[in-house]
Amino acid sequence: MNILRSLAMRLGSMFRKRKLDADLDAELRAHLDALAEANIRRGMSPEEARFAARRAFGGFEQTKSLYRDQRGLPFLEALVQDLRFGLRMLAKSPGFSAVAILTLALGIGGNTAIFSYIDAWFIEPLPFPHPDRLVIFETQDKKHGWTSGGVTSAADFFDFQKQNTSFEQTVAWTVANFNLTSDGSPELVEGGRVSCNYFDALAAKPILGRTFTAEDDRSGAPHVVILSGGLWQGRYAGDPKVIGRSISIGGEAYTVVGVMPGTFQFPLMGVANLWTPLALTDKQRADRGNVWIPAFGRLKPGVTLEQARAETATFFAHLEKEFPQTNANLTWLVSSMTDRIRTEEGGPEVMICFAIVGLVLLIACANVANLMLARATSRTKEFAVRGALGATGRRLARQLLTESVLLFLLGGVGGLLFGLWGMRWIESQIPGHIRAYIVNYGHVDLDFTTLAFTVGITLLCGLIFGLAPAFGSSRLDVNRTLKEASSQASGSSQSARMRRIFVAAEIALAVVVLISATLLVKSFIISVRSSPGFNPANVMTAQLTLPKTKYTQDSQLRNFSEEALARIRSLPGVVSASVASYVPFGGFGQGIEFEVVGRPLQPGERQGAPFTAVSRDYFSTMQIGLVKGRFFDSTDAYGSSTSVVVSQTMAGQLWPDEDPIGKKLQLGEQRTVGTIVGVVNDVKIYHLRQRRGWHIYVPMTQFPSRNLAYAVRTAGDATTMATAIRDAIWSVDRNQPVSSAPMETLIATVDAGNRVVTRLMVFFGTLAMFLGVIGIYGVMAHLVSQKIHEIGIRMALGASPAQVMRMVIGQGLKLALIGVAVGALAALGATRSLSTMLYQVAPNDPPTFIGVAILFAGVAAAACYVPARRAARLDPLVALRYE
Amino acid sequence: MPPSKAEVLQGTLDLIVLKTLDTLGPLHGYGIAQRVQQVSEDLLRLNQGTLYPALLRLEQRGWISSKWGVSENNRKARYYALTKRGEKQLAAEAESWERMAAVIARLLAGAEGAP
Numbered sequence: 001m002n003i004l005r006s007l008a009m010r011l012g013s014m015f016r017k018r019k020l021d022a023d024l025d026a027e028l029r030a031h032l033d034a035l036a037e038a039n040i041r042r043g044m045s046p047e048e049a050r051f052a053a054r055r056a057f058g059g060f061e062q063t064k065s066l067y068r069d070q071r072g073l074p075f076l077e078a079l080v081q082d083l084r085f086g087l088r089m090l091a092k093s094p095g096f097s098a099v100a101i102l103t104l105a106l107g108i109g110g111n112t113a114i115f116s117y118i119d120a121w122f123i124e125p126l127p128f129p130h131p132d133r134l135v136i137f138e139t140q141d142k143k144h145g146w147t148s149g150g151v152t153s154a155a156d157f158f159d160f161q162k163q164n165t166s167f168e169q170t171v172a173w174t175v176a177n178f179n180l181t182s183d184g185s186p187e188l189v190e191g192g193r194v195s196c197n198y199f200d201a202l203a204a205k206p207i208l209g210r211t212f213t214a215e216d217d218r219s220g221a222p223h224v225v226i227l228s229g230g231l232w233q234g235r236y237a238g239d240p241k242v243i244g245r246s247i248s249i250g251g252e253a254y255t256v257v258g259v260m261p262g263t264f265q266f267p268l269m270g271v272a273n274l275w276t277p278l279a280l281t282d283k284q285r286a287d288r289g290n291v292w293i294p295a296f297g298r299l300k301p302g303v304t305l306e307q308a309r310a311e312t313a314t315f316f317a318h319l320e321k322e323f324p325q326t327n328a329n330l331t332w333l334v335s336s337m338t339d340r341i342r343t344e345e346g347g348p349e350v351m352i353c354f355a356i357v358g359l360v361l362l363i364a365c366a367n368v369a370n371l372m373l374a375r376a377t378s379r380t381k382e383f384a385v386r387g388a389l390g391a392t393g394r395r396l397a398r399q400l401l402t403e404s405v406l407l408f409l410l411g412g413v414g415g416l417l418f419g420l421w422g423m424r425w426i427e428s429q430i431p432g433h434i435r436a437y438i439v440n441y442g443h444v445d446l447d448f449t450t451l452a453f454t455v456g457i458t459l460l461c462g463l464i465f466g467l468a469p470a471f472g473s474s475r476l477d478v479n480r481t482l483k484e485a486s487s488q489a490s491g492s493s494q495s496a497r498m499r500r501i502f503v504a505a506e507i508a509l510a511v512v513v514l515i516s517a518t519l520l521v522k523s524f525i526i527s528v529r530s531s532p533g534f535n536p537a538n539v540m541t542a543q544l545t546l547p548k549t550k551y552t553q554d555s556q557l558r559n560f561s562e563e564a565l566a567r568i569r570s571l572p573g574v575v576s577a578s579v580a581s582y583v584p585f586g587g588f589g590q591g592i593e594f595e596v597v598g599r600p601l602q603p604g605e606r607q608g609a610p611f612t613a614v615s616r617d618y619f620s621t622m623q624i625g626l627v628k629g630r631f632f633d634s635t636d637a638y639g640s641s642t643s644v645v646v647s648q649t650m651a652g653q654l655w656p657d658e659d660p661i662g663k664k665l666q667l668g669e670q671r672t673v674g675t676i677v678g679v680v681n682d683v684k685i686y687h688l689r690q691r692r693g694w695h696i697y698v699p700m701t702q703f704p705s706r707n708l709a710y711a712v713r714t715a716g717d718a719t720t721m722a723t724a725i726r727d728a729i730w731s732v733d734r735n736q737p738v739s740s741a742p743m744e745t746l747i748a749t750v751d752a753g754n755r756v757v758t759r760l761m762v763f764f765g766t767l768a769m770f771l772g773v774i775g776i777y778g779v780m781a782h783l784v785s786q787k788i789h790e791i792g793i794r795m796a797l798g799a800s801p802a803q804v805m806r807m808v809i810g811q812g813l814k815l816a817l818i819g820v821a822v823g824a825l826a827a828l829g830a831t832r833s834l835s836t837m838l839y840q841v842a843p844n845d846p847p848t849f850i851g852v853a854i855l856f857a858g859v860a861a862a863a864c865y866v867p868a869r870r871a872a873r874l875d876p877l878v879a880l881r882y883e
Numbered sequence: 884m885p886p887s888k889a890e891v892l893q894g895t896l897d898l899i900v901l902k903t904l905d906t907l908g909p910l911h912g913y914g915i916a917q918r919v920q921q922v923s924e925d926l927l928r929l930n931q932g933t934l935y936p937a938l939l940r941l942e943q944r945g946w947i948s949s950k951w952g953v954s955e956n957n958r959k960a961r962y963y964a965l966t967k968r969g970e971k972q973l974a975a976e977a978e979s980w981e982r983m984a985a986v987i988a989r990l991l992a993g994a995e996g997a998p
Contacts, residue, residue: 008945024935027912027961030954031931036914037956055930063932070936070943 013071024067032057066827082402100368105413105418107364107765110357111421112425112454116444117350129203133299134337139291143329143683148291154280155288157295165453166308169201170297172278177271177545179737181237182248189273196277201298204264209243209258217277221688225254225664229262232705233272250547271436274732288326309334345360349757352837359513363771366506366678367545370775371463372404373499374782376645402709404466410497412458419720420446429756431749468498487865503775509588510772511823513828517765518848519831524758532584533683534622540718542710542725544736555706560732565615567728568712578618583687585746592696597664598656609650609694610685613703619680621713629661629678636699642655642674643699650694651679687750689839720744780812784867791871792879801872806872812864820856824849887903896937901973904947909964911954912938938963945971
């Protein structure tokens with residue numbers, strides 16, 4: 001109470017200083033006058049009386065100063081004073097301030113932007129209640145150490161669901177494409193087929209209607225569908241009466257039973273516009289051989305992950321004995337869903353970027369500390385005078401520290417703005433399709449955690465890097481400095497050494513950043529330039545899925561695909577056209593299991609490869625090269641013997657010393673026997689950094705497909721053909737949604753993550769180098785201005801301008817080379833952690849290391865050249881008089 | 884420094900000022916200083932200036948209040964007066980002072996008896 005009251009009075013008094021000072025002065029003078037008058041009454045002369053009064057009173061100004069300290073808040077007042085003085089100092093050297101604040105803003109802003117993603121990825125919990133109880137299941141081969149990548153077999157799942165005691169809920173789900181054919185133009189949307197308890201397990205509540213029931217999730221039950229908030233708002237215009245409405249999906253009627261909120265998202269599923277029940281048939285439920293269905297579970301409260309793992313292990317040991325044919329060596333890997341989502345999409349990239357921006361911030365800080373040290377040395381005289389006037393070392397240090405923290409805070413404000421912009425920029429660079437796999441759709445905000453982080457690093461850096469110059473000045477020897485005041489070589493040798501260390505460290509860090517950035521950028525360029533195995537330029541793709549209800553016969557599928565292909569081929573501007581069951585980068589492909597005729601597999605052993613049914617001119621349209629044999633031709637017609645084309649790597653690995661042409665494969669469950677007629681070069685189908693892989697192609701005439709992907713090579717810009725191609729398809733069947741995109745766009749979408757990382761690397765790499773150059777320039781320029789006297793003497797004694805220049809550049813280069821050497825060594829260790837993100841570039845790629853080293857030495861020499869030339873052009877007479 | 888002229892401890896100064904205002908009623912700084920000197924018969928050495936920060940401190944704590952008035956010799960002067968809270972504080976401080984003085988006195992008496 002007392003403390004508060006007194007604090008309030010003290011605070012209040014700070015704003016009425018002038019009036020209060022006047023009052024105090026009047027009061028004290030009255031006291032003095034009264035004392036003097038009393039003395040006069042005692043018989044002193046007026047002069048004596050005043051003198052005695054002063055003596056009795058004590059120090060007048062001292063009293064005032066004590067009084068003021070008691071009146072206000074001395075700490076706060078000093079702070080305000082320091083801040084005002086600091087701002088004045090910043091305004092006095094606008095160049096220095098601008099460079100320092102700008103570099104800090106870029107450094108802090110970069111960290112803010114990247115940290116907001118770190119926060120979203122690694123710190124914020126998944127947006128489901130009790131996310132720690134969510135785990136995913138995947139089949140694992142204990143013997144071969146192989147993991148299925150998040151899927152299991154249906155029978156294993158349903159058996160476990162029935163018998164387990166650890167889980168509150170176990171859920172199976174899968175992604176699917178749906179043809180929306182009623183209410184407006186046909187549209188192909190992505191969605192999910194899910195167990196009835198899917199939404200309950202994620203604790204998601206619908207905004208309208210209900211979620212699925214066990215009744216819905218039976219094969220043959222009436223069709224029901226739940227819409228996503230986005231689809232409901234868009235296609236159904238937010239119709240509040242949508243519940244109970246019948247919509248047509250793939251030609252079948254589905255009743256809308258619920259609408260989920262727009263914020264609901266299951267990152268492992270990706271884009272989901274609607275959900276239908278999984279509703280597997282009894283045969284599908286009993287299938288133990290195919291490992292295809294993703295599954296997850298919610299642990300009962302109090303059950304640990306270890307207990308659940310123990311239970312699954314026992315359960316699968318049992319299955320292994322019961323079903324050795326399908327389950328030999330198999331078990332489930334039970335792992336935290338949170339960890340899976342964090343490592344799935346972009347996690348490692350975010351961490352690398354965070355490390356890089358962290359280094360850039362360190363460089364920026366070292367740079368600013370350096371500039372401040374330089375300024376502190378040129379302000380030595382100012383500090384000496386202030387010291388002589390009674391300022392303590394601590395007081396001076398505090399002032400310097402305040403100045404540097406002020407500088408960092410200004411940089412921090414700029415950094416927040418830059419960071420906000422950066423967050424939006426990164427978000428805009430992630431394609432919408434990929435965002436669905438990122439928590440919160442990749443949207444990040446300047447939330448409390450991020451803000452606290454920004455403020456935290458700003459203050460921390462300000463204090464740490466502000467301490468260096470402050471420490472130097474607090475140990476100032478007033479006497480010596482004032483005596484030496486005329487000599488310019490006043491920077492203490494200690495502070496000069498500190499600055500050289502800073503610059504060398506700065507360059508070393510910049511070298512690490514630049515080498516890392518170069519490696520990543522080089523990887524990206526190599527991967528983008530690398531051929532995907534076909535020529536994507538001027539290829540337009542159009543994909544659709546024919547519904548089972550309308551197209552029941554293989555002949556219908558065949559007719560549709562050929563009819564549409566013929567109409568596309570006749571379009572003006574089309575060079576060649578083809579159709580396949582899947583085009584590279586076109587989404588989830590298809591795989592097939594096979595056995596080489598004459599090489600039976602061991603029980604439990606499986607062999608598979610990506611599988612595409614293609615029309616005759618697919619290879620020529622895509623410009624996939626023939627290695628051996630022939631492409632498909634008119635002889636591979638419906639009804640004739642099955643032909644197969646395989647990829648080069650597959651042929652080479654299966655028949656290293658034999659001619660693959662003429663070899664036979666048994667394909668799929670039907671064990672259709674096909675003869676290899678050709679070998680084509682490898683094609684990347686999922687991403688550009690894919691390793692060479694196996695691929696099986698069959699003629700579409702013999703393997704009709706419901707999934708149709710038209711690949712059309714056009715004469716000019718492919719994008720202009722999108723509508724014409726779609727209309728050609730619609731002229732065969734108006735009700736089939738078509739999604740079209742140029743091939744190059746499909747590839748760019750897949751590569752978006754690397755593209756963002758690369759752009760960030762270019763930016764921060766350049767920034768790091770720029771900061772390093774500023775650092776060395778600053779030090780050398782300062783060095784020259786301090787050594788003018790010395791240089792003058794040297795020149796007077798006969799040193800030539802060239803010698804002087806060599807001396808200055810030599811000193812600068814020595815620093816730079818130490819930095820480069822240390823940086824390159826550090827980079828050797830640091831870049832190893834990049835190896836998973838590199839493509840066809842070794843972490844110790846010699847050209848990168850050497851190139852960056854030479855580049856740095858070069859720019860450092862250039863940065864020293866300016867002050868060196870200034871030194872060389874000095875007139876010795878002027879230099880010697882210069883004080 | 885003559886041993887008889889003790890430096891005034893801060894806490895003691897507070898008590899002296901409060902007691903002075905209690906006895907004499909509202910008074911200006913000069914008046915308080917004079918009174919302190921009279922009462923202590925010059926045994927206490929008080930730099931009269933140091934009185935003012937002390938007065939401000941007491942005012943901030945709400946024990947005394949101040950207002951500008953006119954002194955006996957028609958000069959503008961700032962008058963300090965004891966507040967209600969100041970009276971309570973004075974009673975409390977006086978009591979604790981007396982207790983302390985008693986303890987010290989007993990201690991000294993005992994010490995004299997010891998060898």
